[in-house]
Amino acid sequence: MKIYMNGKLVDEQKAVVSVFDHGLLYGDGVFEGIRAYGGRVFMLEEHIDRLYRSAKAIAMDIPMSKAEMARAVVKTCAANRIKDGYIRLVVTRGVGTLGLNPFTCKEPQVIIIAAAIQLYPKKLYETGMSIVTVGTTRNQAEAVNPRIKSLNYLNNVLAKIEAINAGVMECIMLNSQGYIAEASGDNVFIVRGKTLVTPPSWCGALEGITRAVVMQLAPRHGLEVREDVLTRYDLYTADEMFLTGTAAEIISVVDVDRRKIGDGKPGRVTRELARLFHAFAQSSGTPIR
Numbered sequence: 001m002k003i004y005m006n007g008k009l010v011d012e013q014k015a016v017v018s019v020f021d022h023g024l025l026y027g028d029g030v031f032e033g034i035r036a037y038g039g040r041v042f043m044l045e046e047h048i049d050r051l052y053r054s055a056k057a058i059a060m061d062i063p064m065s066k067a068e069m070a071r072a073v074v075k076t077c078a079a080n081r082i083k084d085g086y087i088r089l090v091v092t093r094g095v096g097t098l099g100l101n102p103f104t105c106k107e108p109q110v111i112i113i114a115a116a117i118q119l120y121p122k123k124l125y126e127t128g129m130s131i132v133t134v135g136t137t138r139n140q141a142e143a144v145n146p147r148i149k150s151l152n153y154l155n156n157v158l159a160k161i162e163a164i165n166a167g168v169m170e171c172i173m174l175n176s177q178g179y180i181a182e183a184s185g186d187n188v189f190i191v192r193g194k195t196l197v198t199p200p201s202w203c204g205a206l207e208g209i210t211r212a213v214v215m216q217l218a219p220r221h222g223l224e225v226r227e228d229v230l231t232r233y234d235l236y237t238a239d240e241m242f243l244t245g246t247a248a249e250i251i252s253v254v255d256v257d258r259r260k261i262g263d264g265k266p267g268r269v270t271r272e273l274a275r276l277f278h279a280f281a282q283s284s285g286t287p288i289r
């Protein structure tokens, strides 16, 4: 496998990071997870825009333009003959001293990995997922804003540990006020009749790209979409519920905290949206060449 590192494609064995990189020492950096479908990179511009917003939010200047970054992603996919895959784009603060001061770091490190995708088990897309709400609350916007896709994912890792210890693969994180924020690595939607509702980013949600695609597709197919504050009441009483994410795509949730959502089976609206999403994903994107 060839890895893109700071302008060069290097062998996997040679793609190594310094122990003095603040990405390692402090989780100081930003990242993106991107998909390729049928030889095209899906929503590339949107991912790159979010990466640069995350970098700006942590006062980090990525040492290349957005257009150069897009070319680097495509080049890395081409070098690894990726048609359908998962791309991890990482920008660390770079090498500095052992102290916290990010301004000792000379230059951010840009790393691009293009590999195969690891999804939830296929069966889970047919049966739907069981999830739980967890005690670890989402980071407060005044601390590390959840809109920043930073390398510091401990908040989500702690939530994921709770989920796995409870015997499920994903969880719902609440914000410190008790409102639904998102899942540990996915956004949340509920379906009420012909309306989709998802928490606004100020409730503690990442502005997910898959979430944005769903919000674009739904109104073209007779569904209304709303951002609104949600509580656990809204989840437990929803007709349907699903999660969205680059890796997960659209996955139905059939119970939360062992309470059945709707009739406990993947709902009609969720299945239709998943179909529309796949059709859209297969028919758009930046060609890999």
Ligand code: PXG
Residues within 6 Å of the ligand: 033, 156, 182, 183, 184, 185, 186, 187, 205, 206, 207, 208, 209, 210, 211, 244, 245, 246, 247
């Ligand atoms: N919320 C969070 C906290 C995320 O990390 C999403 C929502 C979905 O956003 P997109 O743009 O992908 O639709 C993410 C992204 C994993 C994993 O292993 C998941 C993400 C990132 C890194 C790892 O499950 N999801």
